[in-house]
Amino acid sequence: MEVLHSHSIPTINFSKLNFPKFHRRIRRIRLTSLKLHGIRAEASSLSSSPSLSPSTAGEKMVVELVGAFNELTERMNVLSKSSSRLLFKALKLSIPILQGLPLSPDSRSPLTKALSVALLLADLQMDAEVISTGILRQAVEAGVVSTQQVRDQIGVGTAHLLHESLRFKNNINLKLQVLDDDTAAALRKYCLTYYDIRALILDLAIKLDMMRHLDYLPRYQQLMVSLEVLKIHAPLAHAVASNYLSFELEDLSFRHLFPHSYLYVDTWLRSHETGSKPLIDIYKERLLQSLKSDPALGKMVDEVSVLGRYKSRYSTMKKLLKDGRKPEAVNDVLGLRVILKPKSDVGNLSEVGERACYRTCEIIRSLWKEMPHRTKDYIARPKANGYRSLHMAVDVSDNGKTRPPMEIQIRTTEMDMLAANGTASHSLYKGGLTDPEEVSQQSVI
Numbered sequence: 001m002e003v004l005h006s007h008s009i010p011t012i013n014f015s016k017l018n019f020p021k022f023h024r025r026i027r028r029i030r031l032t033s034l035k036l037h038g039i040r041a042e043a044s045s046l047s048s049s050p051s052l053s054p055s056t057a058g059e060k061m062v063v064e065l066v067g068a069f070n071e072l073t074e075r076m077n078v079l080s081k082s083s084s085r086l087l088f089k090a091l092k093l094s095i096p097i098l099q100g101l102p103l104s105p106d107s108r109s110p111l112t113k114a115l116s117v118a119l120l121l122a123d124l125q126m127d128a129e130v131i132s133t134g135i136l137r138q139a140v141e142a143g144v145v146s147t148q149q150v151r152d153q154i155g156v157g158t159a160h161l162l163h164e165s166l167r168f169k170n171n172i173n174l175k176l177q178v179l180d181d182d183t184a185a186a187l188r189k190y191c192l193t194y195y196d197i198r199a200l201i202l203d204l205a206i207k208l209d210m211m212r213h214l215d216y217l218p219r220y221q222q223l224m225v226s227l228e229v230l231k232i233h234a235p236l237a238h239a240v241a242s243n244y245l246s247f248e249l250e251d252l253s254f255r256h257l258f259p260h261s262y263l264y265v266d267t268w269l270r271s272h273e274t275g276s277k278p279l280i281d282i283y284k285e286r287l288l289q290s291l292k293s294d295p296a297l298g299k300m301v302d303e304v305s306v307l308g309r310y311k312s313r314y315s316t317m318k319k320l321l322k323d324g325r326k327p328e329a330v331n332d333v334l335g336l337r338v339i340l341k342p343k344s345d346v347g348n349l350s351e352v353g354e355r356a357c358y359r360t361c362e363i364i365r366s367l368w369k370e371m372p373h374r375t376k377d378y379i380a381r382p383k384a385n386g387y388r389s390l391h392m393a394v395d396v397s398d399n400g401k402t403r404p405p406m407e408i409q410i411r412t413t414e415m416d417m418l419a420a421n422g423t424a425s426h427s428l429y430k431g432g433l434t435d436p437e438e439v440s441q442q443s444v445i
């Protein structure tokens with residue numbers, strides 16, 4: 001790989017830079033901690049510089065590059081040699097170009113925007129090709145880099161994904177003239193079946209980044225964008241099973257569209273939080289410890305996991321509106337899900353799994369007060385779509401402090417597979433797909 005020479009880098013107005021997080025990291029750069037596979041040659045040119053306060057534009061550019069590279073790779077759980085090379089090449093091409101562009105209408109620099117999208121994608125554990133495309137798209141959309149250049153300098157795979165993501169964006173914009181329920185559902189289905197799913201996730205990340213910085217737009221445009229996100233992008237995020245994206249997309253658009261309702265739900269939810277640790281994490285740990293230390297359960301299962309989530313403000317509001325109930329009557333503002341992997345050597349696997357679910361229910365009753373009439377046994381009586389799980393709601397109020405109700409779903413790994421990818425999948429239940437065959441295609445992708 002060629003070495004970065006500072007004289008090959010154009011002079012840039014660095015005073016326009018605006019990404020403090022990276023600057024903080026740059027000061028702390030430790031070359032030994034860099035995950036730079038095969039690109040130490042470039043990086044070591046930095047270490048040979050007498051101080052870490054670079055003086056020339058070229059040196060500063062290298063520091064920016066290493067800082068961004070470091071920040072991204074630290075968030076990626078899997079990083080091969082070829083991935084790190086790809087990411088490095090994309091950053092090397094984009095950073096000097098993006099730094100030279102004027103500020104965007106939302107007052108951020110195009111480089112800041114590109115890097116926030118890239119960080120989002122890295123947090124979602126997307127591969128290096130998607131993250132690189134996320135960075136390059138800013139430069140391509142600004143008209144300063146062409147797809148051909150990306151193909152020649154970065155690679156065919158990245159150029160193809162870039163092309164696909166632009167096609168996705170343009171088609172969505174074209175088709176977004178009418179936003180009634182049927183058109184929105186048809187459009188979501190089209191998106192899910194027609195495109196490389198990674199292009200879709202890239203677009204969702206860009207949308208989330210945009211939603212986080214919507215305040216600069218006139219109010220009517222904020223409403224238009226929010227409505228589109230609520231109808232198309234948030235359900236798409238549900239369909240590709242990204243809670244991380246769907247939760248925030250829903251809540252940001254809800255906040256713009258219905259500020260008073262948002263404030264009402266938000267204030268109610270915040271009023272229950274205490275201290276620095278979120279309540280849901282406290283309950284999750286408590287339950288996990290109790291389940292792991294139960295000898296009877298230990299004889300039936302090899303593994304126990306507990307997932308926790310807050311209901312989004314939007315999803316909470318929908319429940320309030322559905323039947324006019326009060327916030328405290330929404331069962332699942334706090335939600336835990338217990339997933340049990342039954343032992344294969346103590347009897348019939350599904351029977352052992354079911355017994356383990358009922359044992360878990362008893363343990364939960366010993367921890368918290370079960371709320372009457374809220375328990376649903378979809379193990380004994382599966383839903384028509386095949387969904388199986390044991391649901392209960394518990395009152396976690398203590399010492400006179402009231403808390404929102406907490407729903408606990410208990411299931412085996414087999415039941416969970418069906419709820420995630422099968423006929424009872426959440427994508428069918430909530431994400432806008434209608435055909436189970438499509439769900440299994442999505443999960444393969």
Ligand SMILES: Nc1nc2c(ncn2[C@@H]2O[C@H](COP(=O)(O)OP(=O)(O)OP(=O)(O)O)[C@@H](O)[C@H]2O)c(=O)[nH]1
Binds near residue numbers: 387
């Ligand atoms: N994947 C999947 N999840 C489901 C399905 N049915 C229910 N769930 C999950 O279970 C939760 C509670 O469902 P139920 O106990 O049936 O309650 P509900 O009637 O939907 O609503 P409330 O009683 O108002 O909470 C839902 O919010 C989903 O998270 C299904 O068919 N597929």
Ligand SMILES: Nc1ncnc2c1ncn2[C@@H]1O[C@H](COP(=O)(O)OP(=O)(O)OP(=O)(O)O)[C@@H](O)[C@H]1O
Binds near residue numbers: 309315335
């Ligand atoms: N008790 C729970 N524990 C952990 N995750 C949950 C729980 N309930 C729902 N989830 C997950 O949280 C995400 C958001 O779900 P959300 O609360 O918005 O809707 P829902 O509970 O599925 O449906 P509804 O609003 O119709 O009750 C989904 O991925 C869902 O699988």
